[in-house]
Every structure is written in structure tokens, then in C-alpha cells.
Amino acid sequence: MTDLVTSAQMRAIERTAFESGVVTGLDLMERAGEGVVAAIQMRWPDAQRVTVLCGPGNNGGDGFVVARLLREAGCAVRVLAAAVPDRMPPDAAENARRWLEAGVILPLTRKTLNDPDWGRSDLYVDAIFGTGLSRPPKGDIASVLLRLGGASGDGEYYSNRLVAIDAPSGLCLDSGRILLAGESVPHAALTVTFHCLKAGHVLSRGPEVCGEVVVHDIGLEPWLRNRKGMNSQEFAWFMAGRTPPLGLVSPLPFERMNADARVGSFMIEALNKFGRLSEETHKYTYGHALVLTGGMGRTGAARLAARAALRVGAGLVTLGAPGGAMLECAAQITALMLRRVEGGGDLAALLGDPRITALCLGPGMGVERAAEMLAVVREGGVKPHPTVVVDADGLTALGPVAAPLPPGWVLTPHGGEFARLFPDLAAKLTAPADTGPAYSKVDATREAAARAGCVVLFKGPDTVIAAPDGRAAVHAATGARAVPWLATAGAGDVLAGLIAGLCARGLGGFEAACAAAWLHVEAARAFGPGLIAEDLPEALPGVLRALG
Ligand SMILES: NC(=O)C1=CN([C@@H]2O[C@H](COP(=O)(O)OP(=O)(O)OC[C@H]3O[C@@H](n4cnc5c(N)ncnc54)[C@H](OP(=O)(O)O)[C@@H]3O)[C@@H](O)[C@H]2O)[C@@H](O)CC1
Ligand SMILES: Nc1ncnc2c1ncn2[C@@H]1O[C@H](COP(=O)(O)OP(=O)(O)O)[C@@H](O)[C@H]1O
Ligand SMILES: [K+]
Structure with a gap:
């Protein structure tokens, strides 16, 4: 696998998957949340108190799934959200309602984040923005993000226990650049992304702010291959007609690379050329x-x-x-x-x-x-x-x-x-x-x-x-x-x-x-x-x- 996709390409894949009827947005959101929870439980099996920070879009929707699943697993979970459910996209709103069946939503402000009655959390889940970040955050959200990034001198405290869904909020997933004014941007210990890496995970400041990056499979790849025989970025390119595919030069040994991935085929080609040494050749x-x-x-x-x-x-x-x-x-x-x-x-x-x-x-x-x-x-x-x-x-x-x-x-x-x-x-x-x-x-x-x-x-x-x-x-x-x-x-x-x-x-x-x-x-x-x-x-x- 050598795919890197842009946010627009990811949306094109998602939209086409929905339209084909093989999967619903709620299915994908549930699988995304399950992936985040599994990654958390593997790395922090003893985490008991978790704060989940939910933004206004589907990244926030993933956050509500994570909050619900962690609560079901026995954690004490607190949710701070930027929007009331009615103003969220439908799948995110549905997950907010499911959370509300047995929980409350607190405002996403710096004051609530630091509420002394709750105290410290073992983990903080950043579900504020993912691929939909369209401009630098302002107001309460910016203030929360700068706090997570250490604006009060406690950046290391947060970065050791911050789990980002898709990206630490403020990171542009197409460029790896930071869309947040100020030096103290959130640095995650772990970022869980879905389907494949986005360009922003590997470019510019992406690697620095994402920490460990885990790609969780939400089941789109087999559908893509069955449908068009293409890998995901070729498909997204085909559907969206935007930019040509972007490859990630793979760290995998040549022979483990996917032979039919056109973008990665240069490695196969290179290997063949090395392998072609034979007695009939000369210098x-x-x-x-x-x-x-x-x-x-x-x-x-x-x-x-x-x-x-x-x-x-x-x-x-x-x-x-x-x-x-x-x-x-x-x-x-x-x-x-x-x-x-x-x-x-x-x-x-x-x-x-x-x-x-x-x-x-x-x-x-x-x-x-x-x-x-x-x-x-x-x-x-x-x-x-x-x-x-x-x-x-x-x-x-x-x-x-x-x-x-x-x-x-x-x-x-x-x-x-x-x-x-x-x-x-x-x-x-x-x-x-x-x-x-x-x-x-x-x-x-x-x-x-x-x-x-x-x-x-x-x-x-x-x-x-x-x-x-x-x-x-x-x-x-x-x-x-x-x-x-x-x-x-x-x-x-x-x-x-x-x-x-x-x-x-x-x-x-x-x-x-x-x-x-x-x-x-x-x-x-x-x-x-x-x-x-x-x-x-x-x-x-x-x-x-x-x-x-
Ligand atoms: N694709 C897939 O297959 C899957 C995707 N999944 C998940 O969905 C996420 C993408 O969801 P998304 O498109 O709703 O975008 P998201 O990042 O939640 O933000 C959009 C919202 O934020 C707002 N907004 C933006 N910037 C802002 C600012 N500076 N300050 C304030 N508001 C700002 C923006 O408002 P607008 O720009 O429209 O005014 C909109 O309301 C993706 O990262 C992944 O986690 C998974 O469920 C699995 C399957
Ligand atoms: N931090 C780094 N991590 C990985 N590779 C790096 C890093 N810094 C520089 N490089 C690589 O080292 C090489 C330095 O090349 P260049 O700047 O032309 O130096 P010089 O002229 O001294 O050879 C480039 O291939 C660059 O990609
Ligand atoms: K996020």
C-alpha cells in the first residue's frame, strides 16, 4: 500500500461508498470509533478517566462514538462539544443523541477543560477537527487547542495523553501545515486515522504533531478493488477528477509491495533491474x-x-x-x-x-x-x-x-x-x-x-x-x-x-x-x-x- 489521499479524495471515496449502498455513514463512523478505542485500549489499558473533545462535524461524531464505547468499557467519560446535536451533520448528530441517552454534553471551553471539580483525566481525545478543517480556529475552540498545546506551560502533560482522531486539530491534512495562530499547537501521543494516510500526516509539521500514527481499516479497500480494480487514490482521482495520485515512497521491502499499485511499481521495476544481473550481461x-x-x-x-x-x-x-x-x-x-x-x-x-x-x-x-x-x-x-x-x-x-x-x-x-x-x-x-x-x-x-x-x-x-x-x-x-x-x-x-x-x-x-x-x-x-x-x-x- 503506497496511497496518500487528500481530504477531497477521501470525501470522494466516502461519498461514492455511500451512494453504492454497500455501507452507511453510521457504519463507517462506528468502525472509526471502534478503531480509536482499540488503539487506546492497547496503549493505555489502565486509563479510567477520559475527556473527549468533540467538534461540530463528523470528526466530532467519531468522538461521540469513542465516548460511548469507552463508557461501555467502564471508563468515566466526560464530553465537551462545540455544537448542539441538531446543528451537526446527520451521522454525527445521531451519535451525539446516542451519547445523550446516558450522558451529558458540556461546553467546549477552556474553563470546562480545566474544571477543578473534574480534575485531571488519564486521556484526552481530540475529535474537534479532521479532514474538514477549513480555516484557523478562533474563540473558544482556539483557546482550548492552545491550552492542549501547552499555552499554560503544560504542553508535555497533554501531549503525553492526547489521542487525536484523524489529526491533531489545527493540522491541515493536505499540507501538514498548522492552521492555528500561536506557537502552542496540540501535539498528540497517538493519531488514529482511517483507510489510509493523508498527505498531511507525512508532510511538513504533520509527523511532529501527530506522534505515533495508526491507520485503521474501516473496510473500504475491498469495495474499491471490487468496484473498479483500482487502488483508493486512483479511484478517488477517477471520481473526483482533481489531482493525479500522490504516492508514499514505501518503506516496505520491494517484494512486499503491492505489484499492481501503479504508483509503487517503480520499486518493483527497480528490483527487477537489480535482479537482472546475469552471465550474459557486461558492464x-x-x-x-x-x-x-x-x-x-x-x-x-x-x-x-x-x-x-x-x-x-x-x-x-x-x-x-x-x-x-x-x-x-x-x-x-x-x-x-x-x-x-x-x-x-x-x-x-x-x-x-x-x-x-x-x-x-x-x-x-x-x-x-x-x-x-x-x-x-x-x-x-x-x-x-x-x-x-x-x-x-x-x-x-x-x-x-x-x-x-x-x-x-x-x-x-x-x-x-x-x-x-x-x-x-x-x-x-x-x-x-x-x-x-x-x-x-x-x-x-x-x-x-x-x-x-x-x-x-x-x-x-x-x-x-x-x-x-x-x-x-x-x-x-x-x-x-x-x-x-x-x-x-x-x-x-x-x-x-x-x-x-x-x-x-x-x-x-x-x-x-x-x-x-x-x-x-x-x-x-x-x-x-x-x-x-x-x-x-x-x-x-x-x-x-x-x-x-
Ligand atoms: N471520510 C470518511 O470516509 C470518514 C470520515 N470520518 C470522520 O469525518 C471527519 C471529516 O468530517 P467533516 O467533513 O464533517 O469535517 P470535520 O473535520 O469534522 O470538520 C468540519 C466541521 O468543522 C467546521 N470547521 C472547519 N474549520 C473550522 C474552524 N476553523 N472553526 C470552526 N469551525 C470549523 C466546519 O464548518 P464549515 O467550514 O462548514 O463552516 C464543519 O462544521 C474525518 O476527519 C473523520 O474523523 C469517519 O467518520 C470515518 C469515515
Ligand atoms: N532531518 C533529516 N532527516 C532526513 N533526511 C534529512 C534530514 N535533513 C537533511 N536530510 C537529507 O540529507 C540530504 C542533505 O542534502 P543537502 O542539503 O544537499 O546537503 P549537502 O549539500 O551537505 O550534501 C538530503 O537528501 C536531505 O533530504
Ligand atoms: K481531531
């Missing part, structure tokens, strides 16, 4: 990557990239160095090859060799040299064009992108580089979010790829990869896969080399960028803290071996 079967270096004293970044390209399986990797840096490179390398590339003419001559299938341009090159080489691959009419991975100084040399670049390019910016390439998109991304769904890193990367006419990989713990045709995927190095030690000098150069190596082997730019992002993080996880960039290529064989 050129696996492509030839050319990695350009900078001058003397500045070749380390390119050497890192080149080693990564070789480790990931390119048949040959050549470093293209200026004359003054040849000795430095020669003293440092063995399996890599070395060619003199002094100026643009040397590069044009080298690229005349059609066996060069990928070029890595940028790490440690210096902006001037990178600009000269970019001009060659951009305008030189070299045929066939290799895939060109542009990173670091190559991106600086490009400057703001106003018109499409050649389609076979892959740009790999971090946040600062992205802002130089696409200043208007970066500005939209950093402007305060005042409506939901907020502009997201996925939106920005998709727009960037469309404008640049090539693949863009926007780095970070939440790396987003987009192609000009609208395909996009998120690679999340968060939660159990967090690797903060990957933020080390040269890690980006290794990533560029991995992409170049996979492209040299014949993967498309989008697939190569997705697979490289995954392998990069797996290598960092395999090595662990203390990692320096040199360790990443050396950790790769173990990662590849574990793939089977």
Missing part, C-alpha cells in the same frame, strides 16, 4: 554515469556522488575533472574511472559517446564551471541526451527557472536552492496559511516540475518528488524512519549520485529519484548515528542485499 548493460568534479581541493563532493552511483549499480562511473584536479582524484579512487574535462568542449566530446547514459552535474563544481557545463548539455544538441541530475552549484548556476528545461533532467534542490529556483512558489509555501487546504510542499513541487518541464526532488525529512505530468510522491524519513543524522555535509551529493547511478541503469528520472530517496535513508538507518557521508555508499550493499 555497459548497466549504463555509464559521468560525474563532473570541481577544481583541485574541491573534488570530494563529486567523488562521493560517483561512489554512490557505482555502489547503486551503474556499470561504469567516470569522474570528469579539470587537469589541475586529476592527480587529486587519481590518488583517491580505484574502481572509478577518470577523464579530463577541462572545459565545455571536452564535455561535448565525451557526451558524443552514446554509452554515457547519465550525467551528474553540480556537487562541488563551483558555479562558474557548472554554468559552462550546463550550457553544453542545454544547447549542445548532444544526441542521445543522457539523463542529467542537477544538484548544488548546478542549481545555483541555473538561477530562477522561467521556461522548461530539457525533459530528461532531474533537479534536486534543498529548501534554499528551491527558493532560488522558484522564488514565487517558495513564497507561497512560507506565507501564513489562512485557509484549508493550505498550499503544500507537494503543490509547490508539482508546480515546479510543471514549470521546469522535468523531475524535481525537493529534499528534506519530507522529500517530495514530482514529474511534469503531475505524478508525485512523498518520501517520509519521519517517525520510526527518522534519521536526523542524515543531515550531514555531503549527504546531498550522495543522493545526487544515487539518482545518476539509477538513471544510468535505465530507470526513468521520477522512478530513480523515488528509489534513491528510499535507498539513501535506508543506508542511513543501516549505519545509524555517527554517520558521515562517506558511510552511505558503503552501507548500500547491505541494504540491497536485504532486498533479496
Whole structure:
């Protein structure tokens, strides 16, 4: 399963399920509530006193189900709600009425939350807003949320016992951005979501505020498959006609991925290519990557990239160095090859060799040299064009992108580089979010790829990869896969080399960028803290071996 859906796509799935008559809204709400209660009972079996905070929509409806089920399980439950049942959507209103058969509803205010007569609760269930958050909360609700987030200095108290239904309220589930003014936003210990992850769980601040995320199956997947033979995001795309599918680059080993999930199939493809090593092949079967270096004293970044390209399986990797840096490179390398590339003419001559299938341009090159080489691959009419991975100084040399670049390019910016390439998109991304769904890193990367006419990989713990045709995927190095030690000098150069190596082997730019992002993080996880960039290529064989 590699689905990520947006709020609108989730609503499209839900609406179509209702219309088909296979399930009712009440059924789904009951299953959602059961999932939350099961997750609570597994983690907090001794919880006795629970406060459930219900918002005005169906997220609040889920909260009423949870309150009822916990009460039936013997807990003392207190419900604070933002709306009277009559003003809630029908299924939520029905669950509010069921709760009222043996309980009361208190106003959702900070005063009630802190009522000394009730005292502290073992758990707080945030059922205020889920996928329907449309603007920053104000008034009483904002005040409650800021309190849960620690506005009075007790954030840790709440965050250790806060269970969020679908999302901690204030989190935009499409962007992972926070729609709540103020620093103290609720941080949940556990978030229970339904059917599949939403983009906001893995983007931006989502992982930080959601805590552990559990996806509870509410029974929609078999119906989706029976109906159209599609996975849920393909179906939602088909029904809603909105945005193309968004994949989550899966942490699962390749062979455990769903072979018919189109978005995830690049992993299968990558595996097949690794598996295709046989006696009949020779080194050129696996492509030839050319990695350009900078001058003397500045070749380390390119050497890192080149080693990564070789480790990931390119048949040959050549470093293209200026004359003054040849000795430095020669003293440092063995399996890599070395060619003199002094100026643009040397590069044009080298690229005349059609066996060069990928070029890595940028790490440690210096902006001037990178600009000269970019001009060659951009305008030189070299045929066939290799895939060109542009990173670091190559991106600086490009400057703001106003018109499409050649389609076979892959740009790999971090946040600062992205802002130089696409200043208007970066500005939209950093402007305060005042409506939901907020502009997201996925939106920005998709727009960037469309404008640049090539693949863009926007780095970070939440790396987003987009192609000009609208395909996009998120690679999340968060939660159990967090690797903060990957933020080390040269890690980006290794990533560029991995992409170049996979492209040299014949993967498309989008697939190569997705697979490289995954392998990069797996290598960092395999090595662990203390990692320096040199360790990443050396950790790769173990990662590849574990793939089977
Ligand atoms: N999809 C599924 O399959 C399933 C979905 N399920 C559950 O339903 C949830 C989605 O329900 P939902 O669509 O009713 O949205 P929800 O998050 O309750 O909020 C909407 C309400 O909040 C209001 N509102 C918004 N922002 C506001 C603000 N700042 N300040 C004040 N009010 C604000 C908004 O008002 P409006 O914007 O219309 O003025 C509206 O009244 C989903 O997260 C999951 O928990 C499950 O039952 C299982 C199956
Ligand atoms: N906290 C983090 N968690 C996971 N990956 C990270 C984190 N910080 C940075 N990275 C990754 O490390 C790499 C850093 O690349 P970059 O910023 O270009 O650094 P450099 O130029 O020093 O190599 C990118 O692949 C980025 O996604
Ligand atoms: K919530």
C-alpha cells in the first residue's frame, strides 16, 4: 500500500461508498470509533478517566462514538462539544443523541477543560477537527487547542495523553501545515486515522504533531478493488477528477509491495533491474554515469556522488575533472574511472559517446564551471541526451527557472536552492496559511516540475518528488524512519549520485529519484548515528542485499 489521499479524495471515496449502498455513514463512523478505542485500549489499558473533545462535524461524531464505547468499557467519560446535536451533520448528530441517552454534553471551553471539580483525566481525545478543517480556529475552540498545546506551560502533560482522531486539530491534512495562530499547537501521543494516510500526516509539521500514527481499516479497500480494480487514490482521482495520485515512497521491502499499485511499481521495476544481473550481461548493460568534479581541493563532493552511483549499480562511473584536479582524484579512487574535462568542449566530446547514459552535474563544481557545463548539455544538441541530475552549484548556476528545461533532467534542490529556483512558489509555501487546504510542499513541487518541464526532488525529512505530468510522491524519513543524522555535509551529493547511478541503469528520472530517496535513508538507518557521508555508499550493499 503506497496511497496518500487528500481530504477531497477521501470525501470522494466516502461519498461514492455511500451512494453504492454497500455501507452507511453510521457504519463507517462506528468502525472509526471502534478503531480509536482499540488503539487506546492497547496503549493505555489502565486509563479510567477520559475527556473527549468533540467538534461540530463528523470528526466530532467519531468522538461521540469513542465516548460511548469507552463508557461501555467502564471508563468515566466526560464530553465537551462545540455544537448542539441538531446543528451537526446527520451521522454525527445521531451519535451525539446516542451519547445523550446516558450522558451529558458540556461546553467546549477552556474553563470546562480545566474544571477543578473534574480534575485531571488519564486521556484526552481530540475529535474537534479532521479532514474538514477549513480555516484557523478562533474563540473558544482556539483557546482550548492552545491550552492542549501547552499555552499554560503544560504542553508535555497533554501531549503525553492526547489521542487525536484523524489529526491533531489545527493540522491541515493536505499540507501538514498548522492552521492555528500561536506557537502552542496540540501535539498528540497517538493519531488514529482511517483507510489510509493523508498527505498531511507525512508532510511538513504533520509527523511532529501527530506522534505515533495508526491507520485503521474501516473496510473500504475491498469495495474499491471490487468496484473498479483500482487502488483508493486512483479511484478517488477517477471520481473526483482533481489531482493525479500522490504516492508514499514505501518503506516496505520491494517484494512486499503491492505489484499492481501503479504508483509503487517503480520499486518493483527497480528490483527487477537489480535482479537482472546475469552471465550474459557486461558492464555497459548497466549504463555509464559521468560525474563532473570541481577544481583541485574541491573534488570530494563529486567523488562521493560517483561512489554512490557505482555502489547503486551503474556499470561504469567516470569522474570528469579539470587537469589541475586529476592527480587529486587519481590518488583517491580505484574502481572509478577518470577523464579530463577541462572545459565545455571536452564535455561535448565525451557526451558524443552514446554509452554515457547519465550525467551528474553540480556537487562541488563551483558555479562558474557548472554554468559552462550546463550550457553544453542545454544547447549542445548532444544526441542521445543522457539523463542529467542537477544538484548544488548546478542549481545555483541555473538561477530562477522561467521556461522548461530539457525533459530528461532531474533537479534536486534543498529548501534554499528551491527558493532560488522558484522564488514565487517558495513564497507561497512560507506565507501564513489562512485557509484549508493550505498550499503544500507537494503543490509547490508539482508546480515546479510543471514549470521546469522535468523531475524535481525537493529534499528534506519530507522529500517530495514530482514529474511534469503531475505524478508525485512523498518520501517520509519521519517517525520510526527518522534519521536526523542524515543531515550531514555531503549527504546531498550522495543522493545526487544515487539518482545518476539509477538513471544510468535505465530507470526513468521520477522512478530513480523515488528509489534513491528510499535507498539513501535506508543506508542511513543501516549505519545509524555517527554517520558521515562517506558511510552511505558503503552501507548500500547491505541494504540491497536485504532486498533479496
Ligand atoms: N471520510 C470518511 O470516509 C470518514 C470520515 N470520518 C470522520 O469525518 C471527519 C471529516 O468530517 P467533516 O467533513 O464533517 O469535517 P470535520 O473535520 O469534522 O470538520 C468540519 C466541521 O468543522 C467546521 N470547521 C472547519 N474549520 C473550522 C474552524 N476553523 N472553526 C470552526 N469551525 C470549523 C466546519 O464548518 P464549515 O467550514 O462548514 O463552516 C464543519 O462544521 C474525518 O476527519 C473523520 O474523523 C469517519 O467518520 C470515518 C469515515
Ligand atoms: N532531518 C533529516 N532527516 C532526513 N533526511 C534529512 C534530514 N535533513 C537533511 N536530510 C537529507 O540529507 C540530504 C542533505 O542534502 P543537502 O542539503 O544537499 O546537503 P549537502 O549539500 O551537505 O550534501 C538530503 O537528501 C536531505 O533530504
Ligand atoms: K481531531
